Amino acid sequence: MAFVLASAASVALAQQAPARRNVRDADRAAGELIDSFFDSAADGSRSMRPVKNALGGQPSKASVRPQWTARLARNPKADDGNPPYVLIDRYGGIQRYVEPTPTVNLDRYLGQTITVRRDTGHTLLASQLELPKLARPAGAVVGGGDVRLAAAEEPATPGEPTLADGAAAAEAIPAEPLPDPIPQPQSMVEGQQGPWLDAAGNPINLPEGSDPLYLDESEGPHLQGCASCGSAVCQAQGGCGLGSRPVLWVRGEYLAWWADGMDIPPLVVRGDAVTNPDPPPAQVFGNAFVVYGNQTILDGVRSGGRVRAGYWLDDYGQTAIEGEYFGFGQISEQFNDGGDGTFPIVGRPFIDATTGLNAVEDVSFPGIRGSVVVNSDSKFQSAGIGLRRNLCCASGQTCCGDPVTCGSQVGGCGAGVGGGPCATLFGKGTRHTDVYFGFRWAQLQEGLAIQENLEVIAPSTDVGTTFQVNDAFNVNNEFVGGEIGFIWDWDYRRWSLEALTKLGVGSTRQRVNISGSTTRTEPGEDPETRSGGLLAQDSNIGNYERNELSVLPQLGVTLGYKLTERLKLTGGYTFVYWSNVVRPGDQIDPEVNPGNLPFANPPDADGLPARPQFSFRQNDFWAHGLSAGLEYQW
Known part of the structure; x- marks a missing residue:
């Protein structure tokens, strides 16, 4: 069956943003200080291992480019200790987490195509994003205001378009669609997609070559557990599965x-x-x-x-x-x-x-x-x-x-x-x-x-x-x-x-x-x-x-x-x-x-x-x- 990554405006209005969890603890502060001494500040010089460890899958190759674009959405697992916003690719795979700043209201840009001006890895600040100009009243809900990841998949109704088709669902105020393919030089570099989430919000690994938008029950990933831990078609979380351990x-x-x-x-x-x-x-x-x-x-x-x-x-x-x-x-x-x-x-x-x-x-x-x-x-x-x-x-x-x-x-x-x-x-x-x-x-x-x-x-x-x-x-x-x-x-x-x-x-x-x-x-x-x-x-x-x-x-x-x-x-x-x-x-x-x-x-x-x-x-x-x-x- 097909997966739907966007919902109607009436559903979006009914949902509220989850409570934000404070994760700026001593570990993060100490880590950022240490990274400032060890890691190169040059764009594209950072390894993508923390992204892969945190998200449970292979990161997109786009993360090593100086600038790239993605769509802004809410973090579907607000209690996982990560920031409340994410950048997703056209398949709904998480590419980065986004930490808001007091001067930027990210809710106004949900569902919009965002340009990353300077990529520093796993978590970005809102100030590192190039936000589009909005010609709409303050507080208006954009069509992608509740862009759904695979963690919130719902059956598609007949005739309803999916994000993979290149168009958002019908909404009160239409959102800017994410072009497919995205034109250069702002495009996502072709490569491995981000992690996919099941209905419970758990990352899953898929066999190479599978399209998660068009999987039926017989060919899709088995979401009820597995007898062989780490298999490509088994449920996995965080550091389990393909590429989860250093070579x-x-x-x-x-x-x-x-x-x-x-x-x-x-x-x-x-x-x-x-x-x-x-x-x-x-x-x-x-x-x-x-x-x-x-x-x-x-x-x-x-x-x-x-x-x-x-x-x-x-x-x-x-x-x-x-x-x-x-x-x-x-x-x-x-x-x-x-x-x-x-x-x-x-x-x-x-x-x-x-x-x-x-x-x-x-x-x-x-x-x-x-x-x-x-x-x-x-x-x-x-x-x-x-x-x-x-x-x-x-x-x-x-x-x-x-x-x-x-x-x-x-x-x-x-x-x-x-x-x-x-x-x-x-x-x-x-x-x-x-x-x-x-x-x-x-x-x-x-x-x-x-x-x-x-x-x-x-x-x-x-x-x-x-x-x-x-x-x-x-x-x-x-x-x-x-x-x-x-x-x-x-x-x-x-x-x-x-x-x-x-x-x-x-x-x-x-x-x-x-x-x-x-x-x-x-x-x-x-x-x-x-x-x-x-x-x-x-x-x-x-x-x-x-x-x-x-x-x-x-x-x-x-x-x-x-x-x-x-x-x-x-x-x-x-x-x-x-x-x-x-x-x-x-x-x-x-x-x-x-x-x-x-x-x-x-x-x-x-x-x-x-x-x-x-x-x-x-x-x-x-x-x-x-x-x-x-x-x-x-």
């Missing part, structure tokens, strides 16, 4: 995260040189207390970066390929201690495996002087790639799809936003629910190294002999597995909100490398190096490797604000957890057989017990923190 997006972020620190056993102690009264009298290390170790290290803020990029493979935002990389630069920590043999008294603690008692290897003690240095480091990084598939796109209170893919619990529509503050907030914007499945890789590399530099002094014998003792514990965890998750996002004007939850399941390859050595240099002799330090001996030195099942979940939320039509400022929070990893401090065995130490005097005859020894000790790792960055969309 390509790239986001770069700075990360300030806190990560699970490394637990280490006691590594350095201080105390006193105490005389043992038992015969034979001797000085021993007494009153020991830990100055480094038995604590968590590397638990401060870590700086890093993250890059995300995605590409939609279709025009309806249904399937995309998305990739991500994030990581931190290496974080490290160093501890130093030592003395001249008299003060302070410093040593390295261990448990004597032959007696089970606490013992100390001297670093600064009568007869020896030296220093001990402990270095630790950690590095974490992760990457993923996969497919992102849209389950639902919804705007306002309308849900497209079935309760499984777009219900109250998944899609964020229906009962999920049917009442309360959620309905007030998220009912105004466009919501997407996507499923993600792909691959995830992650790596955690950490190290712990202890080095002693010692020199024998009086009253000991072998004065001048030096020792360099090294222990090193390094680990490498590498996760490879599949990942599945959900991504929910919401857009309203300049604001956006994204929440994601992902779960990676796969294998973690755990690698542990333990090494140690002692170098002795006697006066006038060449250095002699033997395997083994203090906590790394021949009994535990080596490379160890195994695979363990791990999970790697990730949670995140990101808030965005558009600085320009393509550039968005983002800020968010992310939490990452990784099960079954190995950490350096956990691989240290504090029990040592003193008789197995290099250059031990006397050495242990049978080397038993063979301690320290190695066994895999695994733990968990987590990281969380804040992010700030920019996202650019095409």
Whole structure:
């Protein structure tokens, strides 16, 4: 059946202009200020993305011309937060919203052909229009005073002309008709039409080549919902449907995260040189207390970066390929201690495996002087790639799809936003629910190294002999597995909100490398190096490797604000957890057989017990923190 876009004068007189809604809030004021810095003021230089997002369809190419003409009409959805007047093309498609000014009464020009002198995008001021001169009494109602959009379609009566035929309906005072085609240079440039509205005032997408003025029920758009969200012949609102999502997006972020620190056993102690009264009298290390170790290290803020990029493979935002990389630069920590043999008294603690008692290897003690240095480091990084598939796109209170893919619990529509503050907030914007499945890789590399530099002094014998003792514990965890998750996002004007939850399941390859050595240099002799330090001996030195099942979940939320039509400022929070990893401090065995130490005097005859020894000790790792960055969309 035919659609009628104009009504009789008697109907126009009976209708009243809807109450105007004040939309000049802080968001709009801040946005206009920011746009003045980022956007070019040159005519035709602005992107049309905001128009398409706001109106739910492809904008006309006429919007990029310095001057063009259209017909002035009232906004059929006065409560949608947009200005009360619109400019429409010859098919009734909305091209721009118009904000009135105190000095211009736009009601007098409803239905008239208007020239846009300077096109600045989504919303124009009345002062930006070139209004025709009216030779009629003030207050007279023009024939197009209630020009109807597709949102107010009515069946055509026999013989009644339509706007598509190039003439307005019979009225008391005839309106200036919109020529078809409009002569150059004021013409609308041929291109894609504006959005079409159904009887409820909802934008709809039409198959390419269809003429919405001559559609019957079998060939026209299905206005009762759809089973395939985003289809060209389905109902859609705002940011759903053809061209509703950017083709390509790239986001770069700075990360300030806190990560699970490394637990280490006691590594350095201080105390006193105490005389043992038992015969034979001797000085021993007494009153020991830990100055480094038995604590968590590397638990401060870590700086890093993250890059995300995605590409939609279709025009309806249904399937995309998305990739991500994030990581931190290496974080490290160093501890130093030592003395001249008299003060302070410093040593390295261990448990004597032959007696089970606490013992100390001297670093600064009568007869020896030296220093001990402990270095630790950690590095974490992760990457993923996969497919992102849209389950639902919804705007306002309308849900497209079935309760499984777009219900109250998944899609964020229906009962999920049917009442309360959620309905007030998220009912105004466009919501997407996507499923993600792909691959995830992650790596955690950490190290712990202890080095002693010692020199024998009086009253000991072998004065001048030096020792360099090294222990090193390094680990490498590498996760490879599949990942599945959900991504929910919401857009309203300049604001956006994204929440994601992902779960990676796969294998973690755990690698542990333990090494140690002692170098002795006697006066006038060449250095002699033997395997083994203090906590790394021949009994535990080596490379160890195994695979363990791990999970790697990730949670995140990101808030965005558009600085320009393509550039968005983002800020968010992310939490990452990784099960079954190995950490350096956990691989240290504090029990040592003193008789197995290099250059031990006397050495242990049978080397038993063979301690320290190695066994895999695994733990968990987590990281969380804040992010700030920019996202650019095409």
